[in-house]
Amino acid sequence: MRLVHASSCRAGWRDIGIIEKGRIKYKERYNVENMILPIYTYGQPVLRKVAEDIDENYPNLEDLIKNMYDTLAHSEGIGLAAPQIGLSIRLVVINLDLISDDFPEYKGFIRTFINPHITELDDTETDTMEEGCLSIPGIHESVKRPTRIHVTYLDENFQLHDEWVSGYLARVMQHEFDHLEGKVFTDHLTGLRKQLTRSKLQSIVKGKFSCNYKVKVKR
Numbered sequence: 001m002r003l004v005h006a007s008s009c010r011a012g013w014r015d016i017g018i019i020e021k022g023r024i025k026y027k028e029r030y031n032v033e034n035m036i037l038p039i040y041t042y043g044q045p046v047l048r049k050v051a052e053d054i055d056e057n058y059p060n061l062e063d064l065i066k067n068m069y070d071t072l073a074h075s076e077g078i079g080l081a082a083p084q085i086g087l088s089i090r091l092v093v094i095n096l097d098l099i100s101d102d103f104p105e106y107k108g109f110i111r112t113f114i115n116p117h118i119t120e121l122d123d124t125e126t127d128t129m130e131e132g133c134l135s136i137p138g139i140h141e142s143v144k145r146p147t148r149i150h151v152t153y154l155d156e157n158f159q160l161h162d163e164w165v166s167g168y169l170a171r172v173m174q175h176e177f178d179h180l181e182g183k184v185f186t187d188h189l190t191g192l193r194k195q196l197t198r199s200k201l202q203s204i205v206k207g208k209f210s211c212n213y214k215v216k217v218k219r
């Protein structure tokens with residue numbers, strides 16, 4: 001997921017440092033040049049696949065997670081799902097520390113989600129907020145989503161979590177976990193907004209867009 005307010009993100013992302021085993025290590029200087037993976041953009045078939053669960057033996061998982069955090073920071077995003085770097089596996093990293101100026105409850109919130117599944121959507125309450133996506137550069141649209149979800153996932157130590165989540169995190173999780181189901185946020189648009197977005201999406205498929213991070217466009 002891409003930050004809508006880039007200013008608060010710029011203020012924060014230089015502080016990320018090196019992530020090891022899901023913990024932030026500030027003493028080493030963060031090296032932006034290393035381990036930045038290209039983001040697969042709209043039109044890439046991997047974004048339409050249902051991603052598969054992984055286990056502890058997945059090759060170089062620790063490095064992969066670190067590279068995903070590096071890539072997320074480089075592209076000024078708050079969430080990144082593995083299909084967005086070309087891997088059809090159920091792995092997501094989320095950094096909400098970047099928005100903690102606006103949402104103080106997320107101070108220090110940098111978490112890895114392995115094999116996440118949304119088991120229940122409580123749609124008694126919904127809200128509508130603007131979203132963007134690293135795989136869909138230049139498009140920001142309002143999306144209506146339930147405010148409370150039930151999720152299961154493993155953390156980076158493969159400990160199982162089973163919990164109800166609400167608030168902005170529930171929105172970010174829905175956006176990111178959608179990627180694992182082969183969905184993107186523009187799929188949620190309806191009517192005129194959907195029609196107006198169609199040609200912009202086609203431009204992305206053709207590579208006619210600009211953004212300030214590395215991408216891999218469908219060829």
Ligand SMILES: [Zn+2]
Nearest residue numbers: 001133134135
């Ligand atoms: Zn996205």
